[in-house]
Amino acid sequence: MISTIAIAGVGGWVITTWMRIKNGYPLDGAWGQAVYPRKNEEAMERVKLLSQENAQLRAELGSVKDRLANVERIVTDSGYGLTSQIEALRQLPDGVKN
Structure with a gap:
């Protein structure tokens, strides 16, 4: 056993x-x-290519984050400001042009 x-x-x-x-x-x-x-040449070359692709993807992700931050700022800030501007225009006297 x-x-x-x-x-x-x-x-x-x-x-x-x-x-x-x-x-x-x-x-x-x-x-x-x-x-x-x-550690052969093929493996080292593959690691180098993957590292370059990783750097490119990180740069692209940073760009997308910046764009998303701008969209969020526009959506959150301009929505309130646009509403208040429309209301202000409604309250203007008829003879006054903006």
Whole structure:
């Protein structure tokens, strides 16, 4: 019984390690450090491209936030001001032009 459990545990560990190597995941050492860090040129280029895309998306998000702030300001501030201006125009005497 104990030997069956031990064989199943070792077999599971071997299969898990094989799958990690096959799919390019780094192996972990005893203290969690990467034993086999994958650093090839293709991966480094991909990281660089993703970093550039991330910077572009952050800039675009900042622009969208600024535009949204302007729309919110227009909607909240001008709504009240427009109503008060219309009411002021209604109260003007007939002979006075603005």
